[in-house]
Amino acid sequence: MNFFTALLAQMPDAVAKGLIWGLMALGVYITYKILDFPDLTVDGSLCTGGAVAAVMIVNGIPAPVALVGALIAGGITGAVTGILHTKMGIPGILAGILSQLALYPINLRIMGNRSNVSASVDASPVMASIRYPEQTCLIALLFCVGIVLILCWFFGTELGSAVRATGSNPNMARAQGINTNRTKMVALVLSNALVGLSGGLFAQYQSASDVHMGRGAIGIGLAAVIIGQVLFSRVRAFGGQLTGVVVGAIVYYIVIALVIRMGLNTNDMKLISALVVAIFLAIPYWKNNLAQKNRRRNSSADGTDKDPAWNRRSNHA
Amino acid sequence: MLELHQVCKTFNPGTVNEKTALNHLSLTLEEGDFATVIGGNGAGKSTMLNAIAGVWPVDEGSIRIGGVDVTDLTEYRRALYLGRVFQDPMVGTAGDMTIEENLALAARRGEKRTLRWGIRKGERGQFKELLKPLGLGLEDRLTAKVGLLSGGQRQALTLLMASLKKPRVLLLDEHTAALDPKTAAKVLEISDQIVEEHKLTTLMVTHNMKDAIAHGNRLIMLDAGRVILDISGEEKKKLTVPDLLARFTKASGEEMENDRLLLA
Numbered sequence: 001m002n003f004f005t006a007l008l009a010q011m012p013d014a015v016a017k018g019l020i021w022g023l024m025a026l027g028v029y030i031t032y033k034i035l036d037f038p039d040l041t042v043d044g045s046l047c048t049g050g051a052v053a054a055v056m057i058v059n060g061i062p063a064p065v066a067l068v069g070a071l072i073a074g075g076i077t078g079a080v081t082g083i084l085h086t087k088m089g090i091p092g093i094l095a096g097i098l099s100q101l102a103l104y105p106i107n108l109r110i111m112g113n114r115s116n117v118s119a120s121v122d123a124s125p126v127m128a129s130i131r132y133p134e135q136t137c138l139i140a141l142l143f144c145v146g147i148v149l150i151l152c153w154f155f156g157t158e159l160g161s162a163v164r165a166t167g168s169n170p171n172m173a174r175a176q177g178i179n180t181n182r183t184k185m186v187a188l189v190l191s192n193a194l195v196g197l198s199g200g201l202f203a204q205y206q207s208a209s210d211v212h213m214g215r216g217a218i219g220i221g222l223a224a225v226i227i228g229q230v231l232f233s234r235v236r237a238f239g240g241q242l243t244g245v246v247v248g249a250i251v252y253y254i255v256i257a258l259v260i261r262m263g264l265n266t267n268d269m270k271l272i273s274a275l276v277v278a279i280f281l282a283i284p285y286w287k288n289n290l291a292q293k294n295r296r297r298n299s300s301a302d303g304t305d306k307d308p309a310w311n312r313r314s315n316h317a
Numbered sequence: 318m319l320e321l322h323q324v325c326k327t328f329n330p331g332t333v334n335e336k337t338a339l340n341h342l343s344l345t346l347e348e349g350d351f352a353t354v355i356g357g358n359g360a361g362k363s364t365m366l367n368a369i370a371g372v373w374p375v376d377e378g379s380i381r382i383g384g385v386d387v388t389d390l391t392e393y394r395r396a397l398y399l400g401r402v403f404q405d406p407m408v409g410t411a412g413d414m415t416i417e418e419n420l421a422l423a424a425r426r427g428e429k430r431t432l433r434w435g436i437r438k439g440e441r442g443q444f445k446e447l448l449k450p451l452g453l454g455l456e457d458r459l460t461a462k463v464g465l466l467s468g469g470q471r472q473a474l475t476l477l478m479a480s481l482k483k484p485r486v487l488l489l490d491e492h493t494a495a496l497d498p499k500t501a502a503k504v505l506e507i508s509d510q511i512v513e514e515h516k517l518t519t520l521m522v523t524h525n526m527k528d529a530i531a532h533g534n535r536l537i538m539l540d541a542g543r544v545i546l547d548i549s550g551e552e553k554k555k556l557t558v559p560d561l562l563a564r565f566t567k568a569s570g571e572e573m574e575n576d577r578l579l580l581a
Contacts, residue, residue, distance in 0.1 A: 154432075158425055161414070161435035165422050168411035175370070175409070176478070177396030177427040 007261050012133035014257040018250030019140035020128065020201045021220055025228075025249045026147055026242060027194035028221030034155070035167040035187040040096030042195045042221060044103030045077040046214035049196030050203035051110040054119040057204070063127045067200045073110075074196015077103060078188035085188075086181035107211055116210040119203060126204040136205055143201070147194065148242045154190075155238060163187050195221075216270050223273045224249035226280040318518040319346040319486050324368055324378035326542075338364040340542035341378070346486070346535075351512055351519040353529040355561075356539035362522040363404075365539065366488045369520070371395040383485040397427030400479030400517070402472065402492040402508075409475030412464030416455060416474065419463055420444045423478035447477055451507060469500035473507050480511045487512065489521040493528075505532065526558045536561075540569045 024046060031039035049070035056066035077099060084095035111117045121129040128136040154160040165173040166183040173180050195217070203209035228248030232240055256269050264272075326339040338361050346352060356362050368375050369382075371392040379388045382398045403409050410419050421436045421444075441459060448456040451473050455466075463471060472492055479487055489508060493501035509532060512519050523529050529536055536553050538546035538561075545568040548556065 156435055157432045158430040158435050159432055161418060161422060162430040164414060164418075165411045168413040169408070171403075171408050172411050173422075174392045175396055175399075175401045176422050177393050177425070178422070178430065179391075179393045183430075 003261060007257060010257045010261070011254070012137060013130065014253040015250055016128070016130075016133045016136040016140060016205065017202075018253040019137060019144055019246065020198055020205055021253065022140075022144050022198075022224065022246035022249035023147060023201070024195045024198035024217060025221045025224035025245045026144075026151065027191040027198070028218065029225050029242065029245045030151075030187055030191040030194070032222065032225060033167075034164055035184060035191075037092045037167070037184065037187070038096070039078075039081060039188060039191060040093060040218055041077055041081045041099040041103075041188070041192055042096075043214045043217050044100040044107065045074045045192040045195045046199040046202075046217045047107045047209065047211060048077050048103055048110065049074045049199030050209035050213050051107050051117065051199075051211075052196070053200030054117040054203045054209035055110060055112070057119045057124050057126065058117060060124070063125060063204060067127070067197060070200025070203075071193045071197045074199065075189045075193035077196070078190070078192030079185065081192070082185040082188040086184055104211070111209060111211065115212075116208050117203075118208045120207045126207075128201050128205040130205055130207065140201060143197070144246045147197075148239060148246070151242055152239045159183075159186065216273075219270065219273045219277060220249070220252060222277050223252050226277060227251050230280060318348040318350070318383055319344070319369070319520070320379075320381040321345070321365070321369070322379045322381075324365075324380065325376045326364060326368060326373075327376055338542055339368060339375070342539075342543050343378075344537065344544055344547075346518050346520065348518055349516050350535055351517075351533035352521070352535035352537050353533045354520060354522045354537045354539060355524070355526060355529045360539040361542040362539055363490055364542070366401075366490045366520065366522060369395075369486070370399055370401055370488060398485040400426075400482075400484035400487045402475045402479050402487075402489050404491040404494050406468035406471040406475070406495060410463045410471050410478070413462065415460045415462055416448075416466075417441060417444055417459040419474065420447070420478060420481065423481045426482045426484075447481070450510070451477070467500075469496050469504055472496065472504045476504070476507055476511055480515055480517065483515050483517070485518065487517045487519040489519065491522050491524060494524060508532075526561055530556045530558070530561070538565060538568070540565075545569055 024042065028039075028042060031037045052073040053066040053070040056069050057063055061069075080102075081095045081099040084090045084098055085092050090098065108115065119126060121131055127139050155164060162173065162178045163183045163186055165176065165178060166180045167187075170180050173183070199209075199214065202213065225245050225248060228241070228244030228246070231247060231251070232244030235241060235244065252273070256266070259269060259272065260266065321342055321344045324339050324342045325337075328334070328336045328338055342361065342365060354362050354365070367373070369380060371387065371390060371394075375388065379386060381387065382395070385398070387395050387398065401409070411422070414422075417436055421440060424440065444459060445456040453470055453473055455470065455474065463474065466474065476492075492508070493504050496504060505528065508521070511517070519533065521533065530553070534553065535547065535549040536556065537544055546564055
């Protein structure tokens with residue numbers, strides 16, 4: 001088998017993983033892009049979702065119900081971060097780190113003080129399995145499409161608009177009578193519920209939940225969001241942006257498959273994804289610096305400031 | 318309509334940066350009053366507006382709007398009664414959202430945010446009609462992101478949003494200070510129009526003495542966190558800038574030290 005046929009044979013697996021993690025990336029998009037809140041809870045809540053789903057399945061509960069359990073469990077972890085932030089005044093990034101830290105022993109306890117729980121395709125009927133990546137792709141795709149549609153609806157409603165306003169300009173939101181603590185809570189619960197759902201599906205896919213399965217999840221989520229933004233930079237519609245996030249996750253896993261084929265191991269991927277995120281985050285900053293340098297050169301030439309501060313586009317637009 | 322009674326606010330109490338921003342400030346606005354507010358740097362102009370808006374709780378005193386005691390209400394709850402425009406054009410609108418989305422958010426001020434569509438049927442038409450009189454062409458750009466607008470356009474939009482749901486009190490916090498003179502004049506004109514049309518009770522902070530004299534039916538001067546001058550009616554109409562400077566010196570017992578206020 002040559003390099004390409006081997007790579008091609010891995011595609012169903014890569015796409016399945018990408019679609020499952022795409023759900024998680026949609027959650028990251030809600031906090032990171034819409035709410036402007038770097039939420040690190042996800043490294044913990046992904047495993048919470050996986051652990052809850054695996055334990056429920058092992059106990060004979062149907063897989064779809066187990067996924068609902070994973071969704072709810074993820075939502076609760078988001079609520080905890082929300083309470084730490086809004087009721088206790090802890091800065092967002094720290095609130096997420098605290099939740100993540102506290103979730104480690106909780107995840108272990110959910111799994112009965114074991115570091116992993118096996119939910120094998122042989123023992124129980126599951127909705128996703130590494131043994132049937134094509135079927136998993138279909139199921140995960142249905143989930144992604146459904147969630148994207150639900151998010152498109154939600155962020156078009158009054159409450160969803162209020163969440164977007166909170167992320168865009170919290171001062172304005174409060175001046176318009178929006179309870180920004182409540183909208184932050186809504187976004188965090190929604191985001192982590194999706195991360196929990198993703199964890200629940202992924203635990204089924206890899207036939208087990210593992211206490212380390214969420215390690216570095218935020219990096220993958222951010223990479224997917226950022227790759228999606230670059231690929232879909234011309235698409236303005238909200239649904240298109242969300243689709244871009246899912247596509248970003250798929251591209252990420254295809255790149256992983258490629259890199260592994262080329263001889264690197266999965267642990268090296270963490271380094272590569274960190275580099276990808278760093279570079280893509282740096283590009284707008286470098287562009288901006290360059291533009292300012294050019295502007296300074298131009299304005300010093302004729303002695304006028306062509307771009308007074310009030311006329312400049314908002315930085316976060 | 319608006320009653321401030323013996324309001325006190327001290328920032329950073331007990332530290333070297335302690336600053337008494339409002340010192341037993343009392344002020345009453347009648348319904349339909351349009352009061353301009355002037356004063357030097359640190360006189361408490363913006364602090365007074367923030368106290369009314371509930372950005373932070375006050376240390377002492379009470380605030381009533383339309384007979385309702387709002388002293389203990391949070392900022393977002395008071396928004397039901399208040400329309401606000403800020404000095405920084407970026408603060409009053411959500412730059413990542415479209416013009417129609419911003420207007421729709423303002424149309425729900427003080428209401429519970431439900432799972433109904435953010436923009437209801439027929440609202441787009443209303444927004445167009447509201448934007449037309451501004452003469453800025455915004456009525457044809459309903460789906461443009463507000464971040465693409467200039468500072469003057471954003472302030473005009475913020476004014477419209479502040480008055481979309483008729484507020485009990487309109488708070489204008491140096492809302493033309495960040496604009497060039499021509500745009501500032503246009504935004505002031507729009508402010509006058511909107512205040513007149515809705516008969517809004519208004520507090521307008523300005524650092525421009527001429528504007529303070531030319532607009533509104535009352536002029537209030539603050540110094541060291543309290544009201545030192547309150548001029549209204551015929552007396553205000555006859556005011557000139559030198560008059561105002563002389564009265565400031567008399568009332569505060571010191572020369573007007575603020576260059577910005579003098580040069581404006």
